[in-house]
Amino acid sequence: MALLQISEPGLSAAPHQHRLAVGIDLGTTNSLVATVRNGISVVLNDEAGSALLPSVVRYFEDGGVQVGITAQAQQSVDPQNTIVSVKRFMGRGLKDVGEVIDLPYRFVDSPGMVQLRTVAGIKSPVEVSAEILNVLRDRAERSLGGELVGAVITVPAYFDDAQRQATKDAAKLAGLNVLRLLNEPTAAAIAYGLDNASEGVYAVYDLGGGTFDVSILRLSKGVFEVLATNGDSALGGDDFDQRIYCWILEKAGLSQLDAKDTRLLLTHSRAAKEQLTDHVQTQITAVLSGGELVDVTLTRDDFYAMTQNLLARTLQPTRKALRDAKLSVEEVKGVVMVGGSTRMPQVQRAVAELFKQTPLTNLDPDKVVALGAAIQANVLAGNRSADDWLLLDVIPLSLGIETMGGLSEKVIPRNSTIPSARAQEFTTFKDGQTAMSIHVVQGERELVSDCRSLAKFELRGIPAMVAGSARIRVTFQVDADGLLSVTAREMNSGVESSVTVKPSYGLSEGEITRMLQDGNQHARDDMQARALRELQTEAAQLLEAVDNALQLDGEALLDAESQLRIRNSMEALRGVVSGSDNSAIKRAVEALNQATVIFAQARMDRSVSTALKGHNLSELEG
Amino acid sequence: MKSLDFQQDFFRLFEIPPRFAIDNAALDQRYRDLQSQVHPDKFSHLSESEQRLSMQWSTRINEGYQTLRSPLARGRYLLSLQGVDTQEETNTAMPLDFLMQQMEWREALQDAIEAKDMDALDVLSDNNRKETAMLQQQLGAQLDESHDHLAAAGSVRKLRFLEKLAEEISSAYDELDP
Numbered sequence: 001m002a003l004l005q006i007s008e009p010g011l012s013a014a015p016h017q018h019r020l021a022v023g024i025d026l027g028t029t030n031s032l033v034a035t036v037r038n039g040i041s042v043v044l045n046d047e048a049g050s051a052l053l054p055s056v057v058r059y060f061e062d063g064g065v066q067v068g069i070t071a072q073a074q075q076s077v078d079p080q081n082t083i084v085s086v087k088r089f090m091g092r093g094l095k096d097v098g099e100v101i102d103l104p105y106r107f108v109d110s111p112g113m114v115q116l117r118t119v120a121g122i123k124s125p126v127e128v129s130a131e132i133l134n135v136l137r138d139r140a141e142r143s144l145g146g147e148l149v150g151a152v153i154t155v156p157a158y159f160d161d162a163q164r165q166a167t168k169d170a171a172k173l174a175g176l177n178v179l180r181l182l183n184e185p186t187a188a189a190i191a192y193g194l195d196n197a198s199e200g201v202y203a204v205y206d207l208g209g210g211t212f213d214v215s216i217l218r219l220s221k222g223v224f225e226v227l228a229t230n231g232d233s234a235l236g237g238d239d240f241d242q243r244i245y246c247w248i249l250e251k252a253g254l255s256q257l258d259a260k261d262t263r264l265l266l267t268h269s270r271a272a273k274e275q276l277t278d279h280v281q282t283q284i285t286a287v288l289s290g291g292e293l294v295d296v297t298l299t300r301d302d303f304y305a306m307t308q309n310l311l312a313r314t315l316q317p318t319r320k321a322l323r324d325a326k327l328s329v330e331e332v333k334g335v336v337m338v339g340g341s342t343r344m345p346q347v348q349r350a351v352a353e354l355f356k357q358t359p360l361t362n363l364d365p366d367k368v369v370a371l372g373a374a375i376q377a378n379v380l381a382g383n384r385s386a387d388d389w390l391l392l393d394v395i396p397l398s399l400g401i402e403t404m405g406g407l408s409e410k411v412i413p414r415n416s417t418i419p420s421a422r423a424q425e426f427t428t429f430k431d432g433q434t435a436m437s438i439h440v441v442q443g444e445r446e447l448v449s450d451c452r453s454l455a456k457f458e459l460r461g462i463p464a465m466v467a468g469s470a471r472i473r474v475t476f477q478v479d480a481d482g483l484l485s486v487t488a489r490e491m492n493s494g495v496e497s498s499v500t501v502k503p504s505y506g507l508s509e510g511e512i513t514r515m516l517q518d519g520n521q522h523a524r525d526d527m528q529a530r531a532l533r534e535l536q537t538e539a540a541q542l543l544e545a546v547d548n549a550l551q552l553d554g555e556a557l558l559d560a561e562s563q564l565r566i567r568n569s570m571e572a573l574r575g576v577v578s579g580s581d582n583s584a585i586k587r588a589v590e591a592l593n594q595a596t597v598i599f600a601q602a603r604m605d606r607s608v609s610t611a612l613k614g615h616n617l618s619e620l621e622g
Numbered sequence: 623m624k625s626l627d628f629q630q631d632f633f634r635l636f637e638i639p640p641r642f643a644i645d646n647a648a649l650d651q652r653y654r655d656l657q658s659q660v661h662p663d664k665f666s667h668l669s670e671s672e673q674r675l676s677m678q679w680s681t682r683i684n685e686g687y688q689t690l691r692s693p694l695a696r697g698r699y700l701l702s703l704q705g706v707d708t709q710e711e712t713n714t715a716m717p718l719d720f721l722m723q724q725m726e727w728r729e730a731l732q733d734a735i736e737a738k739d740m741d742a743l744d745v746l747s748d749n750n751r752k753e754t755a756m757l758q759q760q761l762g763a764q765l766d767e768s769h770d771h772l773a774a775a776g777s778v779r780k781l782r783f784l785e786k787l788a789e790e791i792s793s794a795y796d797e798l799d800p
Binding site for chain 1: 652654655656657658659660661662663666667668669670671672675676677679680681684685687688792795796799
């Protein structure tokens with residue numbers, strides 16, 4: 001056996017290396033990346049000094065890709081190949097994508113998720129998002145000078161399972177290790193809460209470019225507990241632009257614009273909206289491709305009137321979240337404003353009226369989510385003791401199963417704290433029925449057709465029995481990312497079937513691999529080399545984690561033989577980790593994971609006991 | 623020290639006496655202490671087996687907390703520990719006066735929805751809350767003092783009715799919200 005490195009008890013083997021981790025706000029309009037540097041969360045700028053990366057991706061015929069400000073500048077020139085606000089299409093089918101007519105894209109309907117036809121071929125929203133993430137990863141690695149251990153990616157709290165899964169897939173495609181999907185309002189609360197050491201109930205009102213979220217949180221002694229969340233994952237600043245756009249068409253007597261003119265006027269609409277934040281009226285002047293001149297004046301009052309019902313669509317979920325949290329407006333100590341769209345004066349006024357207090361805007365509403373995500377990424381990567389605070393988040397929408405008559409039977413109700421699991425028993429409908437189809441849905445409505453279909457799978461091989469006598473236990477497990485997996489088991493025979501809720505809309509591992517290998521990974525590192533480096537990083541992390549655990553608890557919790565077994569597995573992994581044999585490393589990682597199962601169990605038991613320390617343990621023995 | 627059993631009951635897990643009357647503040651505190659030890663966020667940089675165990679434990683602690691925090695779920699759970707099935711789906715025998723009152727309230731709910739009358743909803747919601755509090759007190763006495771399991775199961779069934787009504791009132795609020 002090779003010599004082991006031995007260090008003083010209580011000291012780690014090597015001076016603790018700072019693990020590079022980032023928080024990424026993958027926004028509808030802009031995306032950002034932030035990290036914790038010298039204990040402070042900072043947004044990382046690009047070479048030109050700007051923090052915001054416009055979430056715009058332009059595809060070229062030769063397979064080239066442009067992301068950000070340069071792509072944004074060309075959106076009116078090449079609208080069909082320049083994808084903006086792709087977040088609205090994540091995990092969405094063609095029929096879900098509202099107001100498609102006014103978007104200058106060539107949509108391709110495909111099972112589960114809509115796709116976009118570009119000069120570089122058909123692109124899935126996951127691929128487009130991966131291009132944005134890729135730029136941010138590059139920016140971070142260049143700025144931090146090393147490979148990232150992982151990233152926390154934020155998602156709207158009201159994103160359903162399909163949208164969350166799509167986001168995670170995009171991150172994988174961009175070569176990022178996802179430490180956690182974090183809800184945007186919760187990320188904002190971390191940034192605010194830790195800054196201000198606040199206690200009490202807070203509301204986070206987050207109106208972004210394409211999504212609206214509201215979360216009610218209780219902050220106390222370092223615990224961030226989400227009590228309720230609500231929102232609309234298809235409502236944001238873009239809709240305010242659309243209203244102005246439609247008004248221009250009407251005012252100027254225009255109809256049926258081509259893609260370029262549509263994009264041109266949408267761009268002008270956004271500029272007008274931003275102007276009206278500081279001015280009572282604004283002039284909109286544009287020359288269309290046919291030479292027609294558009295020249296109209298929009299007043300703030302008219303803008304407020306035409307967007308009043310959009311605003312109402314944010315206030316209703318807000319009241320609902322308060323009711324779900326069983327709280328009155330008076331019990332809310334502060335309201336945090338997040339998202340660029342909260343700069344609109346009518347939004348601030350309406351929120352102030354509802355909560356009877358001036359909302360907090362002291363952190364930049366565009367950056368607060370990324371800053372909070374970076375703080376959480378730093379903890380999850382293991383850079384600082386996580387004892388400081390605890391995040392308890394919830395799922396936004398109920399998860400259920402289709403029962404007879406097309407009704408949804410809720411298995412896990414909305415606002416359940418995650419991770420969460422629930423089992424429910426179902427039975428057969430016909431005599432001799434040997435298979436059962438399980439349809440998993442998400443949403444609050446009673447009819448399955450009004451809910452989002454997440455997955456369908458079959459449990460086969462049920463022994464033939466009289467109707468109603470089979471006992472099929474369906475277990476839902478939602479993990480800390482808010483992602484669902486489902487297991488079904490016939491209790492009399494033990495026949496089992498399980499699914500990670502993915503197939504009916506998401507990408508299979510195979511598809512991701514194919515995309516990774518596709519030629520459209522333009523100007524990217526050799527994927528093989530990248531995969532190897534990731535594997536090596538993962539292995540090194542595992543070795544470090546096990547090494548630390550052994551030093552802390554090995555003697556106390558394991559006998560000599562078990563310790564030796566683990567050390568042998570570690571040696572085996574050390575022996576292959578710097579080589580280039582991917583599968584050998586994978587096998588060694590797997591073996592080490594296997595060898596530490598019992599140890600992990602013992603450590604977990606001890607953790608739970610620690611939480612109960614100070615109490616009479618003999619009470620437990622009972 | 624005995625290894626902690628994943629199957630141990632929730633009262634033991636949270637180290638509070640198995641009674642209906644509980645100290646909510648102590649339960650909240652214990653919940654936070656336990657989650658601070660086992661939550662997946664504390665294990666994301668550790669090995670796969672530790673991550674999996676952490677999710678299982680954290681899930682279990684959430685389940686236990688939900689069960690003990692809700693009076694109805696706690697009552698039902700105490701009875702199940704005694705081997706008593708509350709038969710909420712099968713036993714529909716209810717005292718006549720209770721049924722009459724339920725029917726009245728459901729009619730009042732329908733009327734309030736049709737008339738879009740938020741004030742009427744407030745009244746109904748208030749009545750339902752008071753009745754719920756009264757029944758919870760009754761359930762507490764049956765479980766902790768007279769140890770009358772059959773009567774307690776009856777109270778659980780009534781409380782389930784009231785909980786369903788509360789859910790319907792809540793969706794009525796959502797529906798009437800401008």
